[in-house]
Amino acid sequence: MKVIRAQSAGFCWGVERAINIARGLASDGGEDRRVYTDGPLIHNRQMMERMEAEGVREVGDYQSQSEIEIDQKNQDEDSVLVVRAHGISPERRQYLKSLDLPFNDATCPDVGIIAGKIKNHARKGYDIVVFGDPEHPEVIGLMGYAEGRGHVVCSLDDVEALPAFSGGVCMVSQSTMFSHEYKALVDRVFEKYPQAQIFDTICGATKERQSGVSDLVEQGAEAIIVIGGRHSANTRKLVKLAESYEKPTFHIETAEELNADIFGRFETIGVTAGASTPEFIIQSVCERLEAV
Ligand code: SF4
Structure with a gap:
């Protein structure tokens, strides 16, 4: 055939980078070092099993929202914590940094760029429209930068349901969405809010x-x-x-x-x-x- x-x-470069960061931390530490990841580093069971054998261990949950329970008593003092390529909200960052573990950030730089656009516009008073899956950890993390003015849309109906914003509007997409679907929503957002600042953030x-x-x-x-x-x-x-x-x-x-x-x-x-x-x-x- x-x-x-x-x-x-x-592997995309962002996932590969996160894996290399976690593996590097595991091999640089002592034999008992644990590299804890805030949720599954990647959605691949076979790869996670390989990494587990190297000392990389998933804690927390898929959406990076639950409290992390680490057995402090049996934990090697050399252990570290890693944030996944999906990124996290500022609140989650604060929480993770409050844990008694060295903090390492493997957020994909492409996700960091989206977070930066949201943060800058939210600070100027814009409402933020995010095209994405509201349950996905990347979107949950990004919404944390919107200062309470974030709106997730996944369909044209969702765009229709958006209110008449009094100030500026900024629109971004989750990094992994379909380009053709984003374009359809962007066209409608422009009709509703002609001054909207739209960014193509599909990576x-x-x-x-x-x-x-x-x-x-x-x-x-x-x-x-x-x-x-x-x-x-x-x-x-x-x-x-x-x-x-x-x-x-x-x-x-x-x-x-x-x-x-x-x-x-x-x-x-x-x-x-x-x-x-x-x-x-x-x-x-x-x-x-x-x-x-
Ligand atoms: S933003 Fe793109 S390159 Fe980065 S981790 Fe996500 S899919 Fe990969």
């Missing part, structure tokens, strides 16, 4: 992954395999995008889920992967498909 791999499949890595799916179709993929954690939001978005091309689309976590009976009927298959999918899994999937 011919396998076409998307040009930008797998470059996300755009590359999204255009990579259409490239696979253009190169003749008859079906598309998207590799990534079942709970990974950006992987699920890639699945939705691939399905929109009306190609058979398969979301898998590992090569073990490949069924030769199903994939044997295709001559050319496209492979892409979410931003939290490690290279060793992508390679094993491609190798297994090539052998079909």
Whole structure:
């Protein structure tokens, strides 16, 4: 079988950077050092298991909202805490810094840029409109910079429901949203608030992954395999995008889920992967498909 791999499949630079920070801290410490991450560092069970063996341990919750319980008695005094690529709110930062653990920030710089735009505009009195998933940790963190004037929208209906703001309006997007959906909402926001300051904050890595799916179709993929954690939001978005091309689309976590009976009927298959999918899994999937 011919396998076409998307040009930008797998770890984005922000996730890779966060992983390197956590791994570096683990290997630089003593044998008993624990590197605690405020929620899962990435949404990939296989990679998290590998990192756990290196001393990286998830604490807290997915949304970075719950109190962190660390067994202070059994904790090595060398242990440290790491913030994920998704980033956190100023309140969460204050809370984490109040814990008795050295604090390390692995927030993706692209998320930091969005937070900066929100902070600057909120300080000037703007209302802030964020296109994103209100339950996603990145959006929860970003809303913390809006000084109580943040509004999350995920649809045109949400934009219609926004009030008539008396001052300025600033609009940003969660870094991993679809560009075409953001554009549709931006057009409507401009109609409602002609003076709105709009920023395209969908990150470059996300755009590359999204255009990579259409490239696979253009190169003749008859079906598309998207590799990534079942709970990974950006992987699920890639699945939705691939399905929109009306190609058979398969979301898998590992090569073990490949069924030769199903994939044997295709001559050319496209492979892409979410931003939290490690290279060793992508390679094993491609190798297994090539052998079909
Ligand atoms: S998806 Fe984009 S914003 Fe998010 S961690 Fe990766 S590079 Fe950073």
